[in-house]
Amino acid sequence: MKFFVDTADTKDIADLAATGLIDGVTTNPSLIAKSGRPFADVIAEICALTPGPVSAEVVATDYDGMIKEARKLAKIASNVTVKLPLTLDGLKACKTLTGEGTQVNVTLCFSANQALLAAKAGATFISPFIGRLDDIHLDGMDLIHEIRQIYDNYLFDTEILAASIRTPNHVKLCALAGADVMTAPPAVIKSLVNHPLTDKGLEIFLADAKKAGIKV
Numbered sequence: 001m002k003f004f005v006d007t008a009d010t011k012d013i014a015d016l017a018a019t020g021l022i023d024g025v026t027t028n029p030s031l032i033a034k035s036g037r038p039f040a041d042v043i044a045e046i047c048a049l050t051p052g053p054v055s056a057e058v059v060a061t062d063y064d065g066m067i068k069e070a071r072k073l074a075k076i077a078s079n080v081t082v083k084l085p086l087t088l089d090g091l092k093a094c095k096t097l098t099g100e101g102t103q104v105n106v107t108l109c110f111s112a113n114q115a116l117l118a119a120k121a122g123a124t125f126i127s128p129f130i131g132r133l134d135d136i137h138l139d140g141m142d143l144i145h146e147i148r149q150i151y152d153n154y155l156f157d158t159e160i161l162a163a164s165i166r167t168p169n170h171v172k173l174c175a176l177a178g179a180d181v182m183t184a185p186p187a188v189i190k191s192l193v194n195h196p197l198t199d200k201g202l203e204i205f206l207a208d209a210k211k212a213g214i215k216v
């Protein structure tokens with residue numbers, strides 16, 4: 001499963017990119033707003049930090065507006081993936097853009113039928129939002145299982161990009177369900193390494209090495 005980091009904080013992205021564990025970046029208008037920096041500058045900087053796909057979202061809601069913004073975004077760097085909302089205009093724009101060779105991430109997916117439409121529109125990625133379904137007392141992970149089955153039934157090559165990941169358990173369940181990619185905030189990705197028995201075991205090994213005067 002590929003790991004994308006869901007942030008517009010370039011320092012966090014640089015830190016994680018240095019681990020070699022990050023395959024791409026996702027942003028959305030809320031994350032860009034939080035950075036307090038001009039949209040194009042942030043996206044250009046992120047694209048230089050990783051060779052992987054960097055999702056940058058349009059804010060227009062009509063087809064013509066989306067196409068205009070998408071073409072502008074795609075010119076920022078060759079690894080820009082244009083993020084479009086899951087609406088009829090968004091799907092129409094997806095078909096046009098992917099037909100021209102632009103990578104598209106169709107976002108705000110909350111149902112298997114929406115994911116089916118995105119695949120038919122040629123989406124490169126579909127972004128089902130796990131945490132926001134959990135927020136309304138549904139099981140977001142059911143959606144990942146349903147999309148996986150539908151895409152496998154018809155051999156769609158649209159990649160399932162599990163988004164709105166809030167916990168390490170979400171990450172594990174996405175991997176078990178066969179999501180192609182998961183995107184999570186930096187803190188969630190960093191927390192995956194933690195286990196109290198790893199800390200305790202290391203402490204014992206180091207104490208024993210010290211006692212025995214072991215030097216490597």
Ligand code: G3P
Pocket residue numbers: 006026028129131132163164165166183
């Ligand atoms: O990639 C979409 C993601 O940023 C949404 O996450 O936690 O705001 O639902 P969240």
